[in-house]
Amino acid sequence: MRFSPRATGLLAALVTVTIWTSFIVIARASAQRSLAPLDISLLRIVGASLVLLPWGWWLVRRRRAQMGASAPASSLGGVSPLPLSTTALLGIFGGVLYAVLAYAGFFHAPATHAAVLMPGSLPLWTALLAVVVLRDRITPLRALGLALIVAGDLLVGGRSLLAGFAGGDVWKGDLLFMLAAACWASYSVQARRLAVDAVQATIAITAFALLVYVPVWGVLVALGTVTSHLRQAPWSEILFQLVFQGGGSVVVSGIAFTRMIQHYGPVRSTMITALVPGLSAVGAVLFLGEPMHWNLGAGLALVTTGILLGVLRQSPAPAPLPAAPGNSAA
Template sequence: MRFSPRTVGIAAAIVTVTIWTSFIVIARATAHRGLTPLDICLLRFAGAALVLLPWGAWLVWQRQKASAGAAAPASWLGLSPLGFRLTALIGLVGGVGYASLAYSGFYFAPAAHASVLLPGTLPLSTTLMAVLILGDRVSRVRAIGLGLIFLGDVMVGGASLLRAWLEPGSEVWKGDLLFLAASSCWAVYSVLVRKHALQAVQATIAISVFAFVTYVPVYALLTLSGALASRLASAPWGEIVFQMVFQGVGSVVISGITFTKMVQHFGPVRSTMITAVVPGLSALGAVMFLGEPLYWNLLAGLALVTAGIVFGVRAQAKPVANAPDLIAGHANPARAKT
């Protein structure tokens, strides 16, 4: 049974938003329970590698077999279905960069800040990256939508961010900057997916191969030498398995593929405008599952974000004359998806 591209895109968006929202709520519930941020990074990459490295090796083998003596498609180490340069590029920003920055941010700043600064700033940062990298244009209507989303995110978390910045001796600002840097890394990745017309599975495998091959040896060397503190040896097996399954299989394998599918259907900016509902939904999840209070600013923020998404997603992209078709990879006139 084959589904239409629209159905696949909508389903991918729902799955992505659900996992991203769960990630924020779980991070709020489990912050500082034992494992260090870099320990969780290791478990994230190891859990994803258990699924994606064999999958990648099989894909590379199948492509080489299908080439039948002709020049085989580009691959790296027989594991990544993409060449080294592209594997390293998306693996650095979408894998190692995003995860290490995001998890390190939780060490300094509360998870509530992450709900605003990780997914909440994606529409703005992705718009900027799409303009810089792809030469996209932003229509007036979509600019209004972005402004409403920004105001909604400020309503959700602006008060707590302001208090953190004003507290003497507070280090929360370090976590806020790390969250913003992680959001920027993901924005670059989402634009690169569109620019290079990457397939969802191939891109996710490439990220995992690069992260596992580069991060794990460096982590092991630093921990064995004593240069990096690790609590992995003393952590309960249940927590280790949970982090590998949720962070690795859920957050990387499943949401990585669904996010890329969403970008392919909606475009990078529209996709991140859809994920702008995550700050409000994760805050509501914290109210429902963690007993956090529901304030008026949360309700106002949700309303603004929803209005911004309606403006942004419904706005039609304007044609750009003589622009190269970056999705197809050849010089046909294209519509700029902003």
Template sequence: MGYACALITVVIWSGFILVSRLGAQGTLSAFDVAALRFGVSGLVMLPYLLRHGTGGLTLLQVAALGVTAGLGYALLAYSGFHFAPAAHAAVFMPGMLPFFTAALAWWLLGERWTRGRLLGLAVVAAGVALLVADELGRGGTTWRGDLLFLSASVSWAVFGVLARRWRVQPLQATAVIGVFCLVTYWPPYLLSGHSNLLEAPLAEVVIQGVYQGLLAVVVALITYTRALQILGPNLTTTITSLTPALAALSAVPLLGEELSALAVLGVMIVTLGVLVSVIRPRSTPTAQVSDED
């Protein structure tokens, strides 16, 4: 059951990148996809929030979580997909997230970096350098999307550190973020008059709404949390570190994106770096690691 939950999480996270890139090639804008994400997740989690409340979080704390993991992450990520391919999103968002999180945890929480994490960072940097070299060789402008993806990853990392400091439970975080984004984003979105929801094909709206608002936000949270409970943080994060490679390679047959040999090598090296950073040695042959990232 634990392995199944971890693998489902990897598939959903990888699918988020593919579906988001697909949405960027359709009728919907980044603001439309964000509206669907916030609308569906907010409505789904509203009953939970009404029943359990904010769990003691202040309005300022709710806003901080909502801006970082909700508005900031989604708008930056969805905008990035209009400029850069799925492979770049896979590297610069889930690939770099562990290191942004670790850097912020060191700065704000005083957590120390392990040798494994430092080694992993060096390996990831090498993979990113290959992607940058490949892009410079092509003379493209996907660097705009790359910067947006990096910013989205930083935004999510800030949320992760804040949630850890405030001891926010996963379902509680999902509920407050979803409802916060629903009530703060939808009114100005509707008043702007720039919605493409009515012009877009119904299938496109349904796919983005269900995947972004339900699968990527709610279902993936449940499966990831369940995997953590059964397998522990070390094994779970090891499995989920496969997300960058799966998303990047799947984009070739599913979205028709082209990957040069240099880009494929870069993605593989980044995946290896993430894997190195999350694998922790046991202190004894029988001891279990209890600390979490």
């Protein structure tokens, strides 16, 4: 059965928003179960690698068969379709740091905070980095949108920071969420600067994360430097994280986001993904029983409005890479 372009775009948008929203709710729920944050990062990387590394190996060999000596450079034993320098640069921010920071954040702060601070602050970091790296210009309308995002983030994170002086640690999670968004923004801006293909970039960062993160994790666990609960966790939980965090948040959402961009364009797609902060916050209240304080509601409204203002009346830009959310903010 073949779907029309309109149906394909609509399905891709639905899948993207669903996975990005579910990522935030499920990651917080996972933090309250057996696994440690570095364990979940490991399972995300391994789960995605089971799909993407064979795909990368096939892509590289197909290019070599078709183009011979003129084929683009690959790396990491032929599983990354990008050169080593590009793979390492994108892999550090998009493959390793984002996962570690994001999952660690859920062990300190609720999902309602992540809903605002991760997908909400992503446009802020991306715009600021694009000015420095890509020499982009911030229009007055976009500047207003970014100001609203900052105000929303301060409403959410500021209260946690003040509570930290009384011994609370939610501010640690808020800070980790902001840093995770900054890492994904760095990945996205660098990927745009290098003009890499979205699917190839996703394969490359996963290959880099597998070959770098997994050995380091193993050594640190063996030395007792970090704690792992993999041996104590039930197999059902491990399998679920492999499938959802790896296969869903990385592979499926990456492909769906790319399809959505192709159909709706970058501006309309960003407006669609502006639904994620609100839906994630509602999901956290309904499924996790988290309270929706006035500052969270106000911050959510400001951030969502800021995202929408940031994409209104903007000329089309080069399509961004898959975000987590995820991407960015899955």
